[in-house]
Amino acid sequence: MRERYPGYDVLAKRDTPSWNDQTRRAIDARMAIPLAARRFFSDDEWPTVQAICGRIVPQPRDRARPAPVAAMIDAKLAADDRDGYRHASMPPQREAWRRGVRAIDAEAQARLGARFHALAPDAQDEVLKAAQRGEARSDAWGDMPPAEFFRARLLHDVLGAYYAHPSAWSEIGFGGPASPRGYVRMNFDRRDPWEAAEALPGREADARRDNASVR
């Protein structure tokens, strides 16, 4: 797939009027989270969690700053930061994650004879798709509906972490932090000089040049 915003890095604006001090503090702290930081998940759960995150948001292998998705979820669970609601069929988020991770591993064993993280990517996707469809072969799920876990817990937390990371913002051409400067050009096809330039087919070099001067 072609790169839509070649050379765009939202972090190039860190020291511009688009970022205030408190935003620098918050994003600096997020960028500093080690990929392997964890307080909540156990040694046994951790490779499964990392492998699940790797399939829900498969990041480019050569990415300079991969989003520490699993570590961000771990931090959310360690702090028990909740969302404000929980379906009556679901346990609280910590128990849901523990049980869900155990169940996905058990499904991998039951279906393909290996733990989830040991499977090939296609096989991992097969296990995840089964959960998404609500199919359970293992009784490790207990009374927790697999489809509800997949949609409301797993996808919710993985995407909530990934799209809160500057690498994801750069990938989709989002302007990122914007206070106090905000934006000026509001109409169709108009970008401020501090916004991502989109590569038109055959004109990637133009976009790369514009993106190099984003600040």
Add this chain to the structure above:
Amino acid sequence: MKPTPGVTMLPSDNPLTTPRATNGRAPDVFRPGAWTPMRCWSDDDEVDFAIVGTGAGGGALACKLAEYGFSVVAFDAGPYWRPLEDFVSDEREQSKLYWTDERIVDGDNPLRPGSNNCGKSVGGSTVHFAMVSLRFRPEWFKARTTLGYGADWPLDWREMWTYYREVEETLTISGPVTYPWGPKRPRYPYRPHELNAAALVLAEGAEALGIPWSATPLATLSAPRGLSPPCVYRGMCVIGCSTNAKQSVLLTWLPRALKAGAEIRDLAMVGRIEHDGRGLATGVRYHREGRWRFQRARNVVVAGYAIETPRLLLNSASAKFPDGLANSSGLVGKNLMVQANQAVWGLMEREIRAYKGPPSLALTEHWNYKDDGKDFFGGYAYMSQGPLPVAWSSVLAGQRGLWGQGLLDAMQDYNHQVGLKIVGECMAQERNRVTLADETDRYGLKIPRVTYSYCDNDRRLIAHSLAFMRVALEAAGARDIWDETDDTCHLNGTARMGDDPRTSVVDADCRAWDMRNLWVCDGSVFPTVGGVNPSLTIQAIACRTADRIKTLARRGEL
């Protein structure tokens, strides 16, 4: 953590853990690190009004009552922010503005209360609302009589029209010179905002279909006012405005309330309303700084919004009132009404970059005011949209089941995405309700269970809106259009007002029928919900209630 170059200002304290409004001062919301004087009362002072909640209802009411000379203490479970130093340009960090204490949800169409409709801040959810400030259609106040559904309000629209004006001036609403729908109204105080591309798509679609559209009347400034600057189109309104352009309750009513002598207590969770042997409220039991305390009061106002308000009334059950306070009708917690929040989304060839500017800069109320050609009761507005990345990925995953490379690919179209989204009127049903679950929260209080299911009329309204918006989006040139069929927004109706104690919880003055010194002043009192965002109406009702209290006090009828 090692010091980071380029970061100088550190917050003076942590407003999430330590109350700021104490010892005769409250945060100055306009200046980093600064304070403003605040009159303080002791728990043993019997104040005229203890108000639970400082959002659209409680905040406006606290201001007006204090200005009328009543002694007021207003409680909020949330922190007291200074937006200029506390608000970050980041969805994840700003979830600190939301009410994320657990609620159990069930029913056929379980709700997702939290980020989009429940605030936990001084100023309530107006700190993160989308600022859409619309008046009700006049007929909605007599929906049963004039339109044949729901219930009549005990309020007259002409009286409400004057209170709407008061709120619009207080919030300095930016809006059009002439508004296309409803009775004549004065022009909005400030000029409308420039439209972004997402809003222009709505306009193009409406014009192609021959229906009116308008710039949205918004509570964010288009020119300076007082210490607030004009909006810079940062586009992060729903995660909190970090420049103070947004005219939230935090920035408008509450500074006035403090000046008039009201006390505001942040990080103060009210768990119970106490009463005496005659059945009159005596004050509120609240948790602050690690302990339970009791504030005496001659009157108690509950303004916690449509989940926390019935929760508090139910959690205050006593030997005298075993079913909870103000509940002889059995209606406390019932008739919970959401507003439908479905959308159509598509792709434009042109770049939209909907993250710029307030998210809903244009709207049409066509289907709020047109009655023929509908196979349902009620109405809806629809508005242009500007979801931020986390919110947008959650729509793609939640609605379309996308993940993996498919999701990453769809997210690549972020800057070409465009959407139209309704605020749709749902019918009151007694089966939709807030009850108490068996689980307790960190204060030991029973948590709410929120049960919600659409009725056939709701489903017909939603189907009509999706079909109509699809045509509008196509007419504007969008392709790959799909429906977001499952979303809801504002909450109302769990302590409805009326003129009969058997069929309502409070009277037209928001005064509980069963306990005459207990009042409810928030979206809970709505008997019907209309097809517009409720915050302007909640504030208008608060202004009216304050005037009625003043009148009643003068007559010795409090």
